[in-house]
Amino acid sequence: MPHEGTPIGTVQALYRYPVKSTAGQAVRSCAVTGRGLLHDRGWAVYTDDGGIASGKRTQRFRPVPGLMQWSSLVEDDCGEPLLVSPEGLRFAAGDPAASGALSEAFGRSLELRPETTVQHHDETPLHLLTTSSLAALGNLTGAAVDERRFRANIILNTGAQPAFCEDGWAGAELALGNEVVLRLGPGMPRCVMIDQAQAGVTEGGKTLKLLGLHHRTEFGLQAYVQRAGTVRAGDAVSLR
Template sequence: MPYEETPVGTVRALYRYPVKSTAGQALRTATVTDRGLLHDRRWAVYTGDGGIASGKRTQRFRPVPGLMQWSSSIADASGVPLLVSPGGLRYRADDPAASRALSAAFGQDLMVRPETTIPHHDETPLHLVSTSSLAALSALTGGAVDERRFRPNIVLDTGMLPAFCEDDWIGAELALGDGVVLRLGEGMPRCVMIDQGQAGVPAGTKALKLLGGHHSTEFGLQAYIVRTGTLAVGNVAALRRTPG
């Protein structure tokens, strides 16, 4: 089916979070798979009742405040994350010592596990935000807003496009990188996590309240994978729509 293609920006940053709800890993290149960026949220910390540690409470998730002060990365070809404590201690996620260290740090039984049948992603496999929206929120807060606060996978440099430009992209496709195509979904609902501190990002008090008053407590877009491939910082992003 023919479509119209309009450049809307370039990839400014890529992030993955090898252990869910920990501070993530910035990338120059990333492989996009059917479930999102390779190694993204493949592992998570589980609570004693089988919930997935997060910043909120739902049927799947359990709040474990402070977990974002830990960080995770993929350090070798095994694909097993390396967990780093706020004090700099390092643990492989598959080492029982990692679960023991987390349990001791948070005063409850915690275990690091890979994903099985219960998905670790909150809403969708990918999440993207634009620099236009970051600039708009920065203007509302009166100071620069760190993109890491929103835990995106893809940050698009949208130049002079208007604030919250991605609102008009819902339902379209986005082509970028080495053949990657995404289907853009609804706005990403935000929760208390965006004001919580994480490794390298101090706690804040304004973002969630301001988004509630100015943008329906949403920031960025949910995204689904149409075609897998490779992404790199600097890739051009083009919006695809069917004419009419």
Template sequence: MADIIGTVRALYRYPVKSTAGQALSKAFVTDSGLEHDRKWAIYTADGGIASGKRTHRFRPVPGLMHWSSSSDLPHPEVPMLFSPDGSAYRADEPAASRALSEAFDQHLELHRETATPHHDETPLHLLTTSSLAALANLSGVPVDEGRFRANLIIDTGPVPGFPEDQWIGSELVIGDGVRIRLGSGMPRCVMVDQSQHGLAAEPKILKLLGAHNNTKLGLQAHTVRGGVVRAGDSVVLRRGPAGM
């Protein structure tokens, strides 16, 4: 069974993990997610990946989300890193790592992704406008989509609640045939409450998600068939095994 469930409202990539990223009008979807998304990360002295939380891979570096990054021509494979004061650094130049180390008073180094994946859970992550509206209704104030660092925002119109929670195990067909397989809900952590580039702290978001949606928002996803996705593309939901 196939149903048109909305359109692509926005696309985002984050060239350097845990920094603010960039909005896109179109993006190439690869087996490893959006092209140039989180292909670089900042590493701590013990080899951990700088983040807003602590796990076996990640190390908390508070304030990192106030930095930003972008991957543009002529060298999109080497992102630019921007400090909160607007200073710009190429990710592959020593000056970038020095600036980070000085700003956070610890040894930090920028590196490309190798055997250790930079994505938290899966290469792709999506949210719906319905879920954002539901969370805003619970919060009592507007909730900025940038707080959740998703790759795709799907405009689902007036559909209430958290509709993507019913899509787990299905496929989305986007635009001219890009297909993504939908996994489980995206687990949330303290990062959603923290301040970041252009956004103040909002300490009740995680608590609300815990009380009303099992501390999850949006879905994890993997690429089935890649290609170009554009803002405004139609989104079709195919339910059942392997999208049949």
């Protein structure tokens, strides 16, 4: 039976990033587990000091400029991810050749590893955006904004709902289709990565600055998995 609640739209797109900080994989459906979409950020590139390669520097992360020009995908949900170079060469994530190719390409020691006790997700297991807010940001920039720039997992088609409609959803539950229920957290803080180029997405110059001026440098919502299941593009979405 469908979840009860206030209808707010549908699932427009789903993205997972099998290797963190690489360009991701669009999928039509995906299992949702306690740690988010299946295979999402299950692997990451590690630097020689034990940091996780990223587009920024924090206690956990180390900047590796250009890593987002690589991509990753999973062809079989029972298999391990594939790392894909900008030239289209494919490497199984667990093959030492993948780490070797990365190290050679970036001129430094890099190693591909699966997640263990240190989580690969930046903030929360899931991150969602609404088309209403994407349109609002496009109005600020003067051009359509590519949703892939923000590396979210779930894009919600919220139709004619107002800009930044999700601002009032923190703390609520979001039901996706007939199975998955999320608990919504606060706004997702943004960083320099949203203006960096990635495979298929050109460099942006002022997105972060505009969000700082108009929306507290936040975009989209953080989310936690309340009930696991399978989510599909086209699923009805309701707020409760």
